[in-house]
Amino acid sequence: MQEQLERIKAAAVQALKESEALQALEDVRIKYLGKKGELTAVLRGMGALSAEERPKIGQLANNVRASIEDLIEAKKKALMEKEQAARLAGERLDVTVPGTRRALASRHPLKQLEREVCDIFIGMGFSIAEGPDIESEYYNFEALNLPPDHPARDTQDTFYITENVLLRTQTSSVQIHVMENQKPPFKMVSPGRVYRSDALDATHSPVFHQMEGLVVDKGITMGDLKGTLEAFLKKLYGEDVRVRFRPHHFPFTEPSAEVDISCFVCGGEGCRICKGEGWIEILGAGMVHPKVLRGCGIDPEIYSGFAFGVGLERIAMRRYGIDDIRLFLENDVRFLKQF
Ligand code: DAH
Numbered sequence: 001m002q003e004q005l006e007r008i009k010a011a012a013v014q015a016l017k018e019s020e021a022l023q024a025l026e027d028v029r030i031k032y033l034g035k036k037g038e039l040t041a042v043l044r045g046m047g048a049l050s051a052e053e054r055p056k057i058g059q060l061a062n063n064v065r066a067s068i069e070d071l072i073e074a075k076k077k078a079l080m081e082k083e084q085a086a087r088l089a090g091e092r093l094d095v096t097v098p099g100t101r102r103a104l105a106s107r108h109p110l111k112q113l114e115r116e117v118c119d120i121f122i123g124m125g126f127s128i129a130e131g132p133d134i135e136s137e138y139y140n141f142e143a144l145n146l147p148p149d150h151p152a153r154d155t156q157d158t159f160y161i162t163e164n165v166l167l168r169t170q171t172s173s174v175q176i177h178v179m180e181n182q183k184p185p186f187k188m189v190s191p192g193r194v195y196r197s198d199a200l201d202a203t204h205s206p207v208f209h210q211m212e213g214l215v216v217d218k219g220i221t222m223g224d225l226k227g228t229l230e231a232f233l234k235k236l237y238g239e240d241v242r243v244r245f246r247p248h249h250f251p252f253t254e255p256s257a258e259v260d261i262s263c264f265v266c267g268g269e270g271c272r273i274c275k276g277e278g279w280i281e282i283l284g285a286g287m288v289h290p291k292v293l294r295g296c297g298i299d300p301e302i303y304s305g306f307a308f309g310v311g312l313e314r315i316a317m318r319r320y321g322i323d324d325i326r327l328f329l330e331n332d333v334r335f336l337k338q339f
Contacts, residue, residue: 001057008038009064016071025072032068039065109339110209110328113316114191117211120235121189129190131174137164139173143295144252159195167195171212179296184303185217202324209312216305225306229259237264253286253307283310
């Protein structure tokens with residue numbers, strides 16, 4: 001029996017040596033020490049031994065069991081350490097390798113300009129107003145004194161949703177909302193999208209951006225209009241810029257003017273950008289028509305005001321030398337990355 005135990009031990013030691021996985025260790029344990037294992041079988045046969053032999057063999061069997069168990073534990077620990085070492089080696093990372101740089105997005109050039117323009121007006125005490133892109137004819141035309149036969153009202157020029165609901169053609173509609181909803185004085189600008197039924201080409205887009213301005217208070221004069229716009233344009237284009245007002249017609253202002261600046265490229269000499277004129281048209285403006293004030297419940301005998309509207313694409317195109325308005329809409333990162 002002693003021999004048998006020695007053999008079992010030797011076999012188990014050999015099997016453990018060859019075990020390279022935790023499952024193999026467990027198999028060895030079951031094979032030798034399990035309920036139906038070889039060592040257990042030997043112990044079962046101990047009843048046949050003499051009274052002297054029994055404790056000796058019992059002692060030996062216990063030693064064999066203990067040494068096999070110890071070996072299993074030791075091997076288990078070694079295997080686990082090996083496994084962890086392998087995992088750590090696999091997961092090792094070189095913190096000195098340069099990272100993958102993520103491209104930072106930037107604001108769309110039109111939005112950048114919109115912010116810049118709004119900031120200038122906020123600096124002069126204006127607030128920002130918003131109005132809906134979808135308007136009724138009343139806000140877009142009628143309340144702004146655009147007569148029913150005005151060409152802007154034609155379906156050729158305007159996107160109608162129903163007979164009298166449309167996509168606004170100008171941010172001037174926001175003037176009416178502001179005057180209806182608040183009590184004067186007002187001093188606001190309102191940037192936003194406008195829509196016109198134009199085919200898309202290098203200089204026309206069915207959707208573009210404007211910014212409207214409105215100031216109404218007691219005693220507002222054309223001098224306030226000129227001073228405000230001059231201050232704005234000098235902030236935007238630099239102190240050296242000269243500003244010129246040309247008489248014009250808009251239905252919702254009287255008198256009305258178009259406002260030009262001296263060309264910021266040639267300074268007024270005449271160049272390609274200003275088409276040899278020396279002047280560049282920037283915006284439309286005027287004194288709010290008394291009919292418009294009255295329509296909004298404001299007494300033109302007490303209050304007066306001025307308004308202006310500026311196209312943001314145009315400013316951006318001239319400033320950056322962009323010759324195709326479609327670039328603003330195409331989301332081409334090669335274009336957008338430049339701002
Ligand atoms: N709404 C005009 C347009 O789309 C621009 C404009 C001109 C707005 C004169 C004004 C203004 O407020 O006073 O062409």
